[in-house]
Amino acid sequence: MKILGIETSCDETGLALLEASGGLNPPTGGPKFKILKNFVASQIKIHRPFGGVVPNLAKREHLKNLPILFRKLGGEKTLKGVKLLTVTVGPGLEPALWTGINFAKELAKKLKIPLVGANHLEGHLFSFLLPSRSSTAYDSRLLKKNIFPAIALIVSGGHTLILNVESFSKWKKIGETRDDAAGEAFDKVARMLKLTYPGGPEIEKLAALGNSFAVTFPRPMLDQKNYDFSFSGLKTSVLYYLRDNPQTIKADIAAGFEQAAIDVLVAKTRRAAEETGAESIILSGGVAANKHLRKALKRTAGIIGTQFLVPDFKYNLDNAAMIAVAGYMAYLRKKKYRLTANGNLNI
Ligand code: KG4
Ligand code: ZN
Numbered sequence: 475m476k477i478l479g480i481e482t483s484c485d486e487t488g489l490a491l492l493e494a495s496g497g498l499n500p501p502t503g504g505p506k507f508k509i510l511k512n513f514v515a516s517q518i519k520i521h522r523p524f525g526g527v528v529p530n531l532a533k534r535e536h537l538k539n540l541p542i543l544f545r546k547l548g549g550e551k552t553l554k555g556v557k558l559l560t561v562t563v564g565p566g567l568e569p570a571l572w573t574g575i576n577f578a579k580e581l582a583k584k585l586k587i588p589l590v591g592a593n594h595l596e597g598h599l600f601s602f603l604l605p606s607r608s609s610t611a612y613d614s615r616l617l618k619k620n621i622f623p624a625i626a627l628i629v630s631g632g633h634t635l636i637l638n639v640e641s642f643s644k645w646k647k648i649g650e651t652r653d654d655a656a657g658e659a660f661d662k663v664a665r666m667l668k669l670t671y672p673g674g675p676e677i678e679k680l681a682a683l684g685n686s687f688a689v690t691f692p693r694p695m696l697d698q699k700n701y702d703f704s705f706s707g708l709k710t711s712v713l714y715y716l717r718d719n720p721q722t723i724k725a726d727i728a729a730g731f732e733q734a735a736i737d738v739l740v741a742k743t744r745r746a747a748e749e750t751g752a753e754s755i756i757l758s759g760g761v762a763a764n765k766h767l768r769k770a771l772k773r774t775a776g777i778i779g780t781q782f783l784v785p786d787f788k789y790n791l792d793n794a795a796m797i798a799v800a801g802y803m804a805y806l807r808k809k810k811y812r813l814t815a816n817g818n819l820n821i
Contacts, residue, residue: 476510476556478581479798480540482574483566483594484631485517485527487539488794489547491556494802498642505642505803507603511547512795515539522671526661529567536573553585560801563591563811564819565632571815579813590801591811595821597796598628598758599637599645600803604795606786621754621781625747627771628821629739630759631657631672636701636746637821639756643807647821648746649701656735657761659705663712663731667724677728678764684725686733689715693738701746708734732766740770747780754781763790 475495481488493508517535521527561578564571575591582589626637626645634656636649654662657674664673669680691711694704712731715722747755755775761767768784775782789796804811811819 475558475802477558477560477798477802478553478556479592479794479796479801480559480561480574480578481594481597481792481794481797482536482540482570482577483562483564484570484792485521485532485535486792487515487517487536487543488792488797489513489540489543490794490798491547491552492795492798492802494798498803498806505603505799505806507605507799507802509605509795511552512793513543513546514793515543518672525665525671527567529569532567533569533573536570540573540577550585553581553587556585556587558801558805559587559589560592560798560804561589561813562594562597562797563813564594564816566594566815566817568815568817571817575813575815589813590805591813592797592800592804593811593819593821594792594797594800595628595633595635595819596803597800598630599626599639599756599821600799601758601785601789601796602756602783603799604785604789606789619753619781621783623750623752624754624756624783625743625750625752626756626758627739627743628759629656629757629761629767631655631661633759634703634705634739635821636743638746638750642803645821649703649742651703651705653704653706654709656703656705656739657759659709659735660761662709663728666713666716667728672760674761674764677732678766680725680728681732681766682729684723684727684729686729688726689722689730691715691730691734693734693741696738696741701742703738703742705735732764736764736767736770739767740774743771744774744778747775748778752780754783757782757784758790760791763787
């Protein structure tokens with residue numbers, strides 16, 4: 475089945491055309507995807523001077539970029555044979571979400587193609603299903619093995635959560651951040667270090683030049699017997715450390731902060747995987763692009779004998795291919811999200 479996915483929840487406009495097949499039940503027939511086209515127009519340069527995403531600017535840019543990407547995709551004639559349209563309905567910035575929803579509604583009406591809403595977080599969760607050459611991505615051979623129960627860590631600019639995933643249609647949130655998301659902490663610490671937005675990749679680059687043992691930052695909630703996180707205190711301790719030790723090498727601060735954040739993410743995910751007897755650990759979201767985090771979680775999965783599943787780098791950041799996947803999965807399980815923007819949509 476050919477699917478068009480549309481993503482406008484934050485600062486990336488995305489359109490993707492996928493071929494989807496298979497059902498919800500491995501090993502008899504898990505879902506399979508082939509990417510036909512995948513375009514992302516990033517607004518990073520527009521928001522960079524403001525140090526973060528400005529909702530109304532995001533809306534303006536989505537309105538400008540959607541028709542451009544649609545033409546690039548091949549226009550209406552490309553939609554011949556498309557059986558399903560899917561668009562992100564939340565969570566995200568509501569003015570931004572509406573641009574995609576309205577665009578999708580118009581297309582659906584004009585071309586008489588069914589439209590389903592997609593949950594952005596389910597997009598991240600299932601992004602490991604997108605085809606990839608990497609050994610840690612999902613491939614059809616895994617259909618023969620159990621991947622469930624799985625523990626999924628979703629780490630993005632707006633969310634940090636742990637899910638206990640029983641199947642392709644059943645999961646439960648078992649932990650989340652009580653304050654800032656991990657990506658948000660990376661962005662805020664980057665700002666303190668006078669790095670540009672988005673801060674995650676900048677911190678990663680700077681940290682690679684530093685010594686992660688030079689400064690030890692706290693590992694909030696590490697010893698608490700739950701799967702929740704807190705990153706606001708860690709961010710504040712970086713702020714105070716910088717104020718009191720202005721001479722410290724910035725790369726050491728970046729490395730110390732990155733290590734502290736990764737340590738808690740990995741430790742909580744490991745405990746969740748051990749305590750639930752998980753067959754796999756699934757990592758996704760923008761922060762999953764961090765090589766140190768990927769490596770640390772992969773090593774941990776190896777130690778406890780679980781599979782490690784992570785999408786290719788290009789699918790960690792927001793994109794419409796993962797939205798087409800989420801839309802297909804929602805369609806398979808007959809989940810009907812309301813076609814209105816819901817900034818706080820849960821998973
Ligand atoms: O998933 P995403 O594209 O958007 C949301 O849904 O929020 O995630 C963006 C977040 C930003 O906070 C960005 O700083 C962070 O992901 N990020 C990273 C890296 N690349 C992006 N954080 C740490 N290391 C990275 N390499
Ligand atoms: Zn995202």
